[in-house]
Amino acid sequence: MTASADSLPDLRDRLGERYEILRQLGRGGMGAVYLARERRLDRPVAIKVLPPDLATQPELRERFLRETRTAASFSHPNIVPVYGVEEQDGLLAFAMGYVEGESLGARVARSGPLGVKETVRLLQDVAWALAYAHGRGVVHRDIKPDNILLDRATGRALVTDFGISRSITAPGAAAAPGLTRVGEVVGTPEFMSPEQASGDTVDGRSDLYSLGLVAWFAVTGQLAISGDTTQKILVRQLTEAVPSVALHRPDLPAPLAEAIDRLVRKEPGDRFASAEALVEALESAQLSAPEVALPVRLLAQDLGQLGLVAVFLLIIITMWQGGTAQRAPGNIDIALPGLFLLAVLWGRLAMTVGAARRVVEAGFRPAEILAGFGRVLSEREEERSRLRALPTVVARRRRTVIVFGSMIAMGVAMIWVVLQARVPSGPNHFTVPRPFVVMLLSAVIMIGISMIGLMRSPFRPGIGERLFRVVWMGLPGRLFLRLAARGVTTGGGAPLTPPPVRPVRVTPAAPPAALPRAEPDRLARLEARVESLERWREGGGG
Incomplete structure (x- = not known):
């Protein structure tokens, strides 16, 4: 496969029978994304083409295909659907639903931090998507602003890019050949959970930590954890507590600020037990006020x-x-x-x-x-x-x-x-x-x-x-x-305003008296994992 295999003319030659390739939407470390029209069903789709150096590596290719098939089995209003995989002569691409809008990262860059109502809806939409994926044994592992798309017409948030997701296997169960294994460090360091940064076993609470960092970014316009190098970022993810979001956004309702702070606890047991628990906490706190008709x-x-x-x-x-x-x-x-x-x-x-x-x-x-x-x-x-x-x-x-x-x-x-x-x-x-x-x-x-x-x-x-x-x-x-x-006959129906409910505070789990220092063996393994992550990012994960 040549270096031009993911160029627009070459893509039109290879996929022109099924898709009309219209234009490029964007390009990143994991490949380019194109807007296309599926000829048979006459619907817009987004086609993501993997870089040639990744598509030609058998292990990465097989892992990507397995995990893309897993994502293709999902059917949820807050997950971008995957329609099909195109694999031919060194070309590896998949077609997914086209979301007319922008990513959360682009939205914050364009208009600044989100308001309370937008943030609550963002958290609920993404949490429902994660609850669906976690219920099917899949951890996303790369929840970040650029992987959350906001539909322009409805404001609905959709999660995309399950390319590095991992199936949760029971302890002692053998992972399928080629799937992501415990000990591999992949993801985006600025939004990576401590257990993911150290290469330990991850579950759905790892995605919740990433979602908390995304929410922190959405309401402040800043990264909660950053650094000059990948190693510094990972060390901070392992050892430093995330500052309370209320210090940067004092106007946030206390229940919302506490929910975000609870999501970014270093210990998984201190976070919400599940994505459903996060949604229930937000709903019980009456943060999502009824929509004005x-x-x-x-x-x-x-x-x-x-x-x-x-x-x-x-x-x-x-x-x-x-x-x-x-x-x-x-x-x-x-x-x-x-x-x-x-x-x-x-x-x-x-x-x-x-x-x-x-x-x-x-x-x-x-x-x-x-x-x-x-x-x-x-x-x-x-x-x-x-x-x-x-x-x-x-x-x-x-x-x-x-x-x-x-x-x-x-x-x-x-x-x-x-x-x-x-x-x-x-x-x-x-x-x-x-x-x-x-x-x-x-x-x-x-x-x-x-x-x-x-x-x-x-x-x-x-x-x-x-x-x-x-x-x-x-x-x-x-x-x-x-x-x-006066004199008007109403259409009847159920009351349009729910009865008042006393807000319930979201009480976070009590923080530890002092943040525990990372174990020496975890820090000793960190340098090797940083090198692994940097190789992954240079190869297309960034």
Whole structure:
């Protein structure tokens, strides 16, 4: 097999009968991934092609085929499905489901750390996937941000790349020839459990440790364990406790922070016993708040817009009528623009009432709608808390304040210059040269833009949200929803808001008084295992 065996033209020649290869999605140490269309079923797939040097090694080839077949037997909504293996003339590739979205690593790099709601869903989705795999005797062994894909349409997390997974065999049972054996160190050091780093026997709790490090990364944007070399990283995985995530994200709910801290305990017995136990702990702590139904979310958006429109139109009407009524009292032509704007406001209000009635007809009671509004506001506050914890966002906002403040000062100075350039042209009348008129307009625009920029802070609610809290979350909002619901026949059905449940704290296992030092024999074996891992990474595992 030549070095170009995984190139786009060569791949089209080899697999063109079954797949239409469209473009390359990415390339890493374990090969390249291409977007393709399966001709027979007319569906998009992702094809991963192993590097030539790995595909031609009989032992690695056989192990990969065995473990890929294991992954192909999985059927779970949070695991990327494997559709088939392509093996021909030195080419080794497999087709899997195409997830239109991005990896968790790319998501954090693009938008920064996740919020509480996103993190809880991530943990639950990945935990369910791991519970499924562990229940079938398979440990993933390479849970990391790049192996977790986020579907763009639904936000669902899917686990991929079971290429180095290992079947869990009973003590004393012989492993199948070619499968990963105890003592082999493979994986990603930054997300590797201590028992995996030392080459000891691993079980599902090893994946939970890796998931804890992934969650730590997701909420902070930083690696919990890092180092200049592979050896330093592995030594830290074996000997150093992971810092509490609450030190870096104090805004996290205590149960979530404690759950993440418990996942990254060094001793497997101190972690959650299983992935199901993690999901149950998150659910019992009521961290995953009920989703806000789309009709309620749209109604909240509609009411927010109505409030701003009403305030804006009333200000215009007041200013217009106040300025013109004194000059021409009783002139109906002066009142027509105000009447027109009032008619627009009344029509907008009638449309919003109709939208509210449709939400009630769908089965939502006024109290449930208000509860949904409250969750929408809570989501916004949660997002602001997340942004406050990001140094880059804080620094950017500080620069923005300085720029806008300077623009306001400059605008005021420009207006002062224009005032000095005025030339009297009559009683209480002045004229200014045309360049100064342009300067005056520029100054007014600069001041207006700067004031909006200063008022619109990512760290505090805007005017529209404050108005929403006062009006629609208060007595006017309750009266509005009751009037909108009058005479409406609901669709019935089960209650849409579950009864309140007292949150249950996730109590982590008590940490040891002092982190036990790694056994001398484990450290003595570490150097050899580091060399093994580095060879594996250089050969395609990185």
